[in-house]
Structure formats: C-alpha cells, structure tokens
Amino acid sequence: MVNILANPARFLRLAGAVLPWCWAAAAVTGGVGLWLAVFVSPADYQQGDSVRIMYIHVPAAWMALAAYTLVAVFSAVALVWKHPLAHIVAGAAVPLGAGFTAICLVTGMLWGKTSWGTWWVWDARLTSVLVLFFLYLGLIALRGAFDDAERGNRAAALLALVGFVNIPIIKFSVDWWATLHQPASVLRIGGPAIHPSMLWPLLTMAVAFMAYFAALLILSVRAEIAGRKLQALLVAAGRNEPAADGLQGEAR
Amino acid sequence: MTAAVTEFFRMGGYGAYVWPAFAFAALVLGGMAWRVLARLRASEGALDRMRDRAEGGRP
Amino acid sequence: MTTARPRRPAFTRRRRRLYLLGAAAVVLGLAAMLILNAFEDNLVFFYSPTDLATRTDVPRDRLIRIGGLVEKGSVARQGAEVRFTVTDTANRLAVVYRGILPDLFREGQGVVAQGRLTAPGTFEAREVLAKHDETYMPREVADAIKRSGQWKESEGKAGAGTGATP
Numbered sequence: 001m002v003n004i005l006a007n008p009a010r011f012l013r014l015a016g017a018v019l020p021w022c023w024a025a026a027a028v029t030g031g032v033g034l035w036l037a038v039f040v041s042p043a044d045y046q047q048g049d050s051v052r053i054m055y056i057h058v059p060a061a062w063m064a065l066a067a068y069t070l071v072a073v074f075s076a077v078a079l080v081w082k083h084p085l086a087h088i089v090a091g092a093a094v095p096l097g098a099g100f101t102a103i104c105l106v107t108g109m110l111w112g113k114t115s116w117g118t119w120w121v122w123d124a125r126l127t128s129v130l131v132l133f134f135l136y137l138g139l140i141a142l143r144g145a146f147d148d149a150e151r152g153n154r155a156a157a158l159l160a161l162v163g164f165v166n167i168p169i170i171k172f173s174v175d176w177w178a179t180l181h182q183p184a185s186v187l188r189i190g191g192p193a194i195h196p197s198m199l200w201p202l203l204t205m206a207v208a209f210m211a212y213f214a215a216l217l218i219l220s221v222r223a224e225i226a227g228r229k230l231q232a233l234l235v236a237a238g239r240n241e242p243a244a245d246g247l248q249g250e251a252r
Numbered sequence: 253m254t255a256a257v258t259e260f261f262r263m264g265g266y267g268a269y270v271w272p273a274f275a276f277a278a279l280v281l282g283g284m285a286w287r288v289l290a291r292l293r294a295s296e297g298a299l300d301r302m303r304d305r306a307e308g309g310r311p
Numbered sequence: 312m313t314t315a316r317p318r319r320p321a322f323t324r325r326r327r328r329l330y331l332l333g334a335a336a337v338v339l340g341l342a343a344m345l346i347l348n349a350f351e352d353n354l355v356f357f358y359s360p361t362d363l364a365t366r367t368d369v370p371r372d373r374l375i376r377i378g379g380l381v382e383k384g385s386v387a388r389q390g391a392e393v394r395f396t397v398t399d400t401a402n403r404l405a406v407v408y409r410g411i412l413p414d415l416f417r418e419g420q421g422v423v424a425q426g427r428l429t430a431p432g433t434f435e436a437r438e439v440l441a442k443h444d445e446t447y448m449p450r451e452v453a454d455a456i457k458r459s460g461q462w463k464e465s466e467g468k469a470g471a472g473t474g475a476t477p
Contacts, residue, residue: 042449046415049264051447056277080328099284107273114269116423116440117413123356161336165343176347178356178378180423185445195448212281216288223292230298 005083008225015218022215030208036201044198053111055201058186059209060103064132065167067097067213071139072164075157085221087153088228090160091143092220096213098136105133116180124173125181128166135163357423360402371428377404378423378442386418397422397434408436415441 005011037055044051071090078086108126109119120126139156146152174183186192192199263270357378358369369375377397385396393412397404406424416422421442429435456462 042451043264044447045450045453046417046420046443047447048266050266050269052263052266052270053273054447056273060277076332080325080332082325095287096284099280103277103280106276110269110273114266115413115415115443117415118438118440121356121440161332162339165339169343169347178359180356180440180442182443182445185447188445193444193446195452197449197452198447216284219292220288223288223295226292226295226299230295230302233299233302 005077005081005085005089008085011085012222012225015221019215019218022211022218026208026211026215029204029211033201033204033208036204041198041201042195047115050111050114051198053107053114054198055205057104057107057111058202059206060100060107061129062206063209063213064097064101064104064129065170066210067093067100068132068135068160068164068167071097071160072167075160078153079157079161085225087157088221088224089217090157091153092217092224094136094139094143094156096216096220098133098140100209100213101129101133101136105129121180123179123181124177125170125179128170128173131166132163132170135159135166139163359399360397360404361399363404363428364402369428374425374427374437376423376425377406377434378421379404381416381418381420381422383418397424403432404434405432406434406436406439408439410437410439412439413441415443417441 033055037052041052041055043049071093074086074090074093077083078090108129112121113119139160142159143152143156146155171184173179174181185194186199186202194202261267261271357376358366359379360377363369363377379397379399382396382398382403385394387394391409393408395406395408395418397406406426408424408426416439421444423440423442424434424436425438425440426434426436453462
C-alpha cells in the first residue's frame with residue numbers, strides 16, 4: 001500500500017483515474033447539499049435560521065482535522081520509508097487544510113456572535129482550533145525556510161508529527177473541559193443529536209467538502225511533480241547535460 | 253414574490269451572519285482552486301514548451 | 312546510498328526509523344497528557360455553582376466566569392437590570408446583570424457569565440453569553456416531543472456540570 005508512493009508515475013495514473021470522480025462527486029453533492037442547506041432544511045427550534053451556518057462550519061472543521069491527520073500520516077511515511085512522494089502529498093495538503101481551518105474559524109465567529117453573543121472566547125475548543133491554524137501556517141513557513149528542500153521537508157514532517165497531539169485535544173476539548181462551545185452533535189456516544197432533516201444536508205455538504213479536497217489535493221500533487229521535473233530539466237540544461245529522468249530520451 | 257425573496261435573504265433576521273459565512277467559504281474554496289490551478293498551469297505549461305522546443309530543435 | 316559505511320539492508324534501517332518514530336510519539340503523547348493534566352484547572356472556562364460552593368481555589372477578588380442553567384421562572388427585569396438564578400441542579404447562584412442579553416438567553420437554557428462574586432451566592436455579571444447544547448431539531452419536532460411528554464430535561468440542558476472533574 002505504502003509502496004504506491006514509491007512510483008510517482010503509477011501514482012499519477014491512479015490519481016488521474018480518480019480525479020474526474022472527485023470533481024463529479026464534489027459538484028453533485030455540493031449542489032444538492034447547498035440546496036438542502038439553504039432551502040430545504042428547517043430552522044432550528046432554538047437558533048432559527050442562523051443554524052444554516054452549521055452546514056459550512058462543521059464540514060470545514062471536519063476537513064481541517066482530516067487534512068491535518070493526512071499530513072501527519074504522510075509525514076510519518078515520508079520519515080520512515082523516505083518516499084519523496086509522501087513529502088509532496090503532505091506538503092500539498094497543508095495549504096488546503098489551512099484554508100478549511102480559516103473557514104471554520106470565520107464562520108464559527110459569525111455563528112458565535114448570533115448564538116452565544118460573542119465573536120470569540122478563549123475556551124479550550126476555540127483556542128485549540130486557533131493553534132491548529134497556526135500549526136498549518138508554521139508548516140508552510142518551515143517548508144519554505146530552508147534552502148535545502150529536503151531539510152525543509154524533514155523539519156516540516158517532524159513539526160507535523162509533534163503537532164498531531166493537538167488533534168485529539170481539539171476533538172475532546174468539549175468533553176474534557178468546561179467550554180462555551182457545545183459538545184459534538186454527530187460523532188457522539190448515543191448517536192447524532194441532530195434531527196435527520198438537518199443531519200442529511202450536513203452529511204451531504206461534508207461529502208462535497210471531502211471530494212473537493214481530494215480533487216485539489218491530486219491537482220496540487222501533480223503540479224508539484226511537474227514543478228520538480230521542470231526544475232530537474234532546467235538544472236540539467238544549465239549544466240549542458242541531457243535530462244536525466246527519461247522525459248527526453250531521444251534528446252541525448 | 254419580492255416579499256418572499258426579501259424574506260429569504262433576511263434569513264429570519266440572521267441574514268447578516270449567514271450570508272457572510274457562505275460568502276467567506278466560497279471565497280476561500282475558490283481561492284484554493286485558483287492557486288492550485290495556476291501552479292499546475294505554470295509548471296505543466298513550461299514543461300510542454302520545453303518538450304516542444306526540444307522536438308522542434310532536432311534535425 | 313553511496314556512503315562508505317558497511318551497508319545495512321534498507322529493510323532494517325526503515326524498521327529502526329519506524330520504531331524510533333513510534334517511541335518518540337509515545338513519549339510526546341505522555342508529555343502532552345501530563346502537561347494537560349497540570350493545566351487542567353486553568354483550562355476551565357467557567358465554574359459551576361457547585362464549584363463555587365465546594366471548591367476553595369475559586370478566586371473571589373477578580374473576574375471569573377460562572378456557568379449553568381437559567382432557572383425556570385427566575386428571570387426578573389427592573390429597568391435595565393436583569394436578575395436571574397443560575398443552577399446546576401445541585402446548587403444555585405443569584406446573578407445580577409445590566410446590559411443586552413444574547414438572543415439565545417432563555418429560561419431553562421445554558422448560560423455563561425463573566426463577573427465578580429459580590430457576596431456568597433451572588434454574582435455581578437459584566438457579560439452574559441448564551442451556551443447552547445448539541446441538540447438540533449425543527450421547532451415542530453421540539454413541540455411534538457414536548458406535547459407527547461417525552462421531553463427529557465437533558466435535551467435542554469447545556470452547561471450543567473463543568474466537566475472539569477469527571
């Protein structure tokens with residue numbers, strides 16, 4: 001399984017086959033999900049129509065956590081198996097995860113103002129999610145801070161693994177400590193506490209976010225591989241030597 | 253008709269919070285795609301041009 | 312790959328890295344748990360009325376947050392001043408507040424207030440925030456459940472108990 005990452009050409013072929021399905025899934029579930037969220041789903045018995053922010057906020061929060069988990073897993077694979085592609089996948093997921101975290105924070109502030117009466121409080125849930133956002137920014141900065149790309153990759157992978165302790169903290173902060181943020185509504189013991197008429201739009205939007213993330217991740221990995229190939233060709237051309245990676249076999 | 257539309261955008265009084273939330277999400281999601289596609293076009297385009305030049309330059 | 316050192320099979324080096332990483336993860340996880348345990352009290356966002364009644368480490372001289380349920384029938388307005396009782400079903404606390412209450416402030420619902428203890432059992436709030444629970448449903452469903460008598464108090468219960476000490 002891990003060895004798919006050893007062969008970029010095979011990975012690209014596989015990703016190319018999956019990509020159209022990701023776009024199709026994102027378009028269909030995104031369209032249907034938005035329609036359900038805005039027009040079909042009912043207003044909440046306490047919060048009225050402001051509950052519709054949930055259909056953006058919660059999928060974004062889930063993707064922020066999922067993307068970070070993916071970054072940590074691929075960082076571990078990169079450090080242990082040294083497949084260059086694992087670093088590329090981890091690096092591609094970081095800006096996407098940062099985007100989802102930003103959506104989660106901003107929509108959460110808007111929702112918090114309407115329901116709690118404040119934009120922000122420093123409770124354990126909100127603070128740990130803000131830490132996640134800074135972790136993402138740190139990973140972006142760290143990768144760019146080294147002249148030697150390999151060292152930057154390794155430093156970022158280590159930070160990603162250290163930062164992973166934050167993920168269970170975010171998830172369980174609402175159970176471990178007294179927070180203003182309410183406990184989990186969907187992934188909880190005893191089943192979802194959301195009425196099906198609101199749960200289904202939420203899950204549809206979650207699938208849309210996930211498919212969109214997968215599509216952008218594949219494209220981002222493809223762009224990075226092309227960029228490295230280009231870099232290698234330019235270096236080879238600069239040394240006035242034939243390209244080494246077989247792209248231009250007939251040029252030698 | 254217009255009353256229904258106005259009522260819809262008012263979102264039961266929460267329109268000022270609901271619509272900015274959706275708009276911000278659309279902006280960030282769109283920005284993510286724009287950034288990835290721009291990088292993809294740049295690197296794959298440069299690769300294609302190099303390949304064309306190499307093939308055109310052959311005797 | 313081209314080092315002069317006697318080469319070990321890639322397999323064992325990979326396995327060593329895996330073990331190293333696993334050990335580092337365990338140590339880090341433990342450290343994080345210890346730190347979180349030590350900071351537990353500072354991570355408490357609010358105290359419950361029971362905390363105030365039983366704990367001795369609650370600061371009396373500076374701003375703190377308290378949380379619980381707004382007791383049914385306890386809200387009384389006098390001009391700009393609102394008085395209500397916060398309860399966690401075991402203990403109660405009288406709260407005085409001047410200002411605008413959030414939309415979700417309701418009797419029987421969760422609330423978190425920042426302010427000062429002025430006398431035993433009285434709290435002067437500077438800011439009142441509504442705390443809601445994890446239940447979401449349409450109004451008709453909530454009404455139907457209430458009509459059928461199946462409404463559990465836990466379903467309108469947010470913020471009772473601090474969760475700080477399980």
